[in-house]
Amino acid sequence: AAEVIAGWNAPDQVAAAQAHLLSPFESMEKLGQTPDRPLLTRGEGVWLYDEAGRQLLDGPAGMWCTQVGYARPEIAEAIAAQAMTISYSSPWYFLNGPSAALAARIAAVTPGDLNHVFFTTGGSSAVDSALRFMQFYNNVLGRAGKKTILARIDGYHGSSHLTAAVSGRAGNRPNFDLEMETISFLSAPNMFTRPEGMDEAAFCDHLIAELEERIETLGADSIGCFIAEPVLASGGILVPPQGYHQRTLEICRRHDILYISDEVVTGFGRLGHWFASEEVYGITPDIITFAKGVTSGYVPLGGFAISDAVLARIAGEKSKQSFYSNGYTYSGQPVACAAGLASMDIIEGDGLLEHVRDIAPYFQAQLATLADLPLVGDVRGAGLLGCVEIVADRAKGVSTDLDAKLTLRIDRLCYDKGLIVRPIRSMCVMSPALVITREQIDLMVRILRE
Numbered sequence: 001a002a003e004v005i006a007g008w009n010a011p012d013q014v015a016a017a018q019a020h021l022l023s024p025f026e027s028m029e030k031l032g033q034t035p036d037r038p039l040l041t042r043g044e045g046v047w048l049y050d051e052a053g054r055q056l057l058d059g060p061a062g063m064w065c066t067q068v069g070y071a072r073p074e075i076a077e078a079i080a081a082q083a084m085t086i087s088y089s090s091p092w093y094f095l096n097g098p099s100a101a102l103a104a105r106i107a108a109v110t111p112g113d114l115n116h117v118f119f120t121t122g123g124s125s126a127v128d129s130a131l132r133f134m135q136f137y138n139n140v141l142g143r144a145g146k147k148t149i150l151a152r153i154d155g156y157h158g159s160s161h162l163t164a165a166v167s168g169r170a171g172n173r174p175n176f177d178l179e180m181e182t183i184s185f186l187s188a189p190n191m192f193t194r195p196e197g198m199d200e201a202a203f204c205d206h207l208i209a210e211l212e213e214r215i216e217t218l219g220a221d222s223i224g225c226f227i228a229e230p231v232l233a234s235g236g237i238l239v240p241p242q243g244y245h246q247r248t249l250e251i252c253r254r255h256d257i258l259y260i261s262d263e264v265v266t267g268f269g270r271l272g273h274w275f276a277s278e279e280v281y282g283i284t285p286d287i288i289t290f291a292k293g294v295t296s297g298y299v300p301l302g303g304f305a306i307s308d309a310v311l312a313r314i315a316g317e318k319s320k321q322s323f324y325s326n327g328y329t330y331s332g333q334p335v336a337c338a339a340g341l342a343s344m345d346i347i348e349g350d351g352l353l354e355h356v357r358d359i360a361p362y363f364q365a366q367l368a369t370l371a372d373l374p375l376v377g378d379v380r381g382a383g384l385l386g387c388v389e390i391v392a393d394r395a396k397g398v399s400t401d402l403d404a405k406l407t408l409r410i411d412r413l414c415y416d417k418g419l420i421v422r423p424i425r426s427m428c429v430m431s432p433a434l435v436i437t438r439e440q441i442d443l444m445v446r447i448l449r450e
């Protein structure tokens with residue numbers, strides 16, 4: 001198959017896509033037309049190359065996932081070696097070395113007593129599995145009514161039915177029947193659009209009061225979990241106000257509500273640590289979901305890590321008649337886990353966590369220099385996650401549909417100059433591979449400024 005595909009020329013590939021490929025989040029209006037997505041032919045480090053031979057700096061690192069960069073032979077070799085040793089083993093009937101080793105490796109870098117790992121196929125299945133675990137857990141504990149999920153407007157947790165249902169981004173919801181009574185949305189911790197006149201501390205108090213009121217209204221006995229990204233990624237690189245994470249966790253603990261930290265984007269070095277929950281934001285959640293960076297995007301893999309304390313509550317007799325009947329053909333897929341081990345080896349061996357901690361302030365400072373441009377409404381971020389928000393009419397203070405259109409044009413212009421932006425609505429989101437250098441950051445910011 002590789003030879004056949006290598007033998008295809010770009011027009012053939014584009015024609016095949018036009019005739020047969022359905023892309024994610026696509027408008028059916030364009031079905032059968034030439035796809036407006038460029039065809040990539042190669043990647044190396046932070047660079048991508050398209051069919052026209054253009055060299056492009058990959059601003060979003062694929063979809064915030066190519067931590068160690070493209071074309072690392074160590075990962076390719078680990079994948080090939082595992083495929084030739086044992087390419088698949090059923091997680092129902094067998095153990096395999098790479099999944100056991102990767103579970104141990106991840107358990108060693110998660111906070112506190114999050115010592116067990118459940119593998120899935122990606123981020124959506126990771127979050128889906130964590131939410132289903134919450135349902136299972138409360139059923140085992142004889143609390144069938146304690147299942148409501150507290151989520152946040154503008155949160156993004158995936159594209160399965162359940163994870164799309166808990167995702168609070170309005171734009172993803174039309175045309176699906178996602179409404180479920182067991183989900184309750186809280187405000188996004190959006191510092192950029194916070195009520196006028198509120199400083200950071202007052203805004204945090206405001207969000208915490210909302211959470212407490214919601215629990216009071218719904219009743220803690222009906223709430224199973226709170227799910228939150230440490231920094232809302234697709235929702236707009238929203239870094240919550242200081243203290244928000246600790247205070248929400250403390251409230252959840254007080255009401256026996258599981259705290260699920262969705263680190264699909266923030267995990268595996270994006271904020272300079274294996275996970276952001278503890279080392280950046282000082283919390284040890286009950287469950288951490290991960291995907292993307294776990295294999296640097298080389299092959300699909302996701303999962304969740306869960307605390308011993310939570311598992312202990314349902315272990316033994318209590319679970320005798322119960323079954324966590326959730327899992328996938330590819331849970332712990334050995335080739336994927338081998339890729340994960342190789343990627344973690346590189347992150348460790350190349351000192352990439354230290355590199356991110358070292359370079360992130362420079363990255364944030366350079367992006368911040370764009371704030372003087374008349375089209376820029378806000379620049380924000382954390383670690384190697386950054387966002388330049390386009391607000392043409394500063395008097396309005398928030399982005400409009402026109403800004404989203406302008407951002408698409410910025411994306412096109414940047415592409416022609418050699419930078420991939422992949423805008424999210426009116427945001428130019430930058431989350432480069434962890435290996436990015438100061439010179440490459442300079443280039444990114446120079447092109448954005450132009």
Ligand code: PLP
Nearest residue numbers: 122123124156157158264265291
């Ligand atoms: N959770 C978060 C925070 C994400 O950003 C995403 C995807 O972007 C997901 C979950 C879903 O992951 P996947 O697309 O791998 O299913």
